Amino acid sequence: MNWILGIDTSSTELGIGLANNGRCIAGFSRYVRYSHAELIAEGIEFILKTAKIGPADIDTIAIATGPGSFTGLRIGIAFVKGFCLEPPVRILPVSSLESVAIGSNIHHQPIVIAFDARRDTIFWARFHSNGHRILRKTEDACAPAKEFQSIVSKEDIVITDTLGYTKSSVFDFLKERPQAYSIDQYPVQRGLACARKGMQSCDNESWISVEELTPRYLSKAYAEA
Numbered sequence: 001m002n003w004i005l006g007i008d009t010s011s012t013e014l015g016i017g018l019a020n021n022g023r024c025i026a027g028f029s030r031y032v033r034y035s036h037a038e039l040i041a042e043g044i045e046f047i048l049k050t051a052k053i054g055p056a057d058i059d060t061i062a063i064a065t066g067p068g069s070f071t072g073l074r075i076g077i078a079f080v081k082g083f084c085l086e087p088p089v090r091i092l093p094v095s096s097l098e099s100v101a102i103g104s105n106i107h108h109q110p111i112v113i114a115f116d117a118r119r120d121t122i123f124w125a126r127f128h129s130n131g132h133r134i135l136r137k138t139e140d141a142c143a144p145a146k147e148f149q150s151i152v153s154k155e156d157i158v159i160t161d162t163l164g165y166t167k168s169s170v171f172d173f174l175k176e177r178p179q180a181y182s183i184d185q186y187p188v189q190r191g192l193a194c195a196r197k198g199m200q201s202c203d204n205e206s207w208i209s210v211e212e213l214t215p216r217y218l219s220k221a222y223a224e225a
Contacts, residue, residue: 003053004060005044006195009036009076010068010096011115011183012164015191016043018051019199026050027192033164036075044083055083060207062092062198064099064190066216067123067140068115069163073215084210091208092201093216094194100159101127101134102196103188109157110137114148116162116170117219122148126156133200142218145170159186 006017014036016028028043048054063080066073073096080091097113104111107129115123122145126137143151148170152158161183162168174180201207 002060003051003058004062004195004198005047005058006062006094006191006193006198007040007044007076007080008064008094008096008099008190008194009040009072010064010066010099010163010190011072011161012069013183013187013190014039014043015064015099015189015194016040016047017189017192017195018047019192019195020051022199024192024196027189029187029189029191031187036072040075040079056086058083058089060090060092060198062094062194062201063213064096064194065093065214066096067117067142067218068096070215070217073217077213077215080213081210089210091210091213092194092198092206093208093213094197095125095140095216096190097123097125097140098127098134098136099190099193099197100161100183100188101125101129103190103193104157104159104186105188106157107131110153110155112152112156112158114158114160114171116160116165116168117142118165120145120170121219122170123218124148124151140216140218149173157181159183159188
């Protein structure tokens with residue numbers, strides 16, 4: 001039946017989505033900090049009950065693997081590894097930056113997605129929507145904040161995420177910019193965006209086994225650095 005489960009735990013949003021045969025079926029989001037471990041099983045159970053299916057019906061999972069919150073990414077990936085112990089499930093690693101771009105539903109414009117990576121650095125990537133799909137224009141990167149300021153052009157729509165860091169100031173230079181949006185004011189359903197990415201990639205060679213699933217951090221953890 002090709003049931004695709006989408007999961008994104010890379011930020012303060014716990015995002016879960018479900019798609020089937022080219023259609024988005026349901027989405028679940030929670031914006032409670034430090035609660036992904038407690039809520040992810042509950043959210044997935046709710047999604048499956050809504051669709052009247054069970055865990056064994058899921059044959060593909062599209063999960064955000066980074067960059068993003070180190071703890072959040074580990075929680076999502078650990079859950080998927082446990083969820084896939086029994087049924088043979090294909091895994092699609094999804095860029096956390098791309099899941100935001102897909103969920104933004106912006107059409108026919110250049111999009112820059114940027115996350116605060118701490119220590120005055122920024123995770124970022126540029127995309128473009130052709131009206132049907134989000135097309136990647138650059139690879140995910142980690143850049144110094146000053147370098148990022150020179151990267152952003154006037155034509156870009158910029159969506160930023162501080163990843164729950166309340167003291168973040170790296171995006172202050174965008175405050176007067178009309179086409180810049182904080183994820184707090186421009187929420188997207190990241191889990192459903194991952195499921196949508198899975199629908200677009202069903203025949204793509206990017207699918208992996210659960211044993212190959214690892215986080216993609218792009219930088220060292222704050223404590224490690």
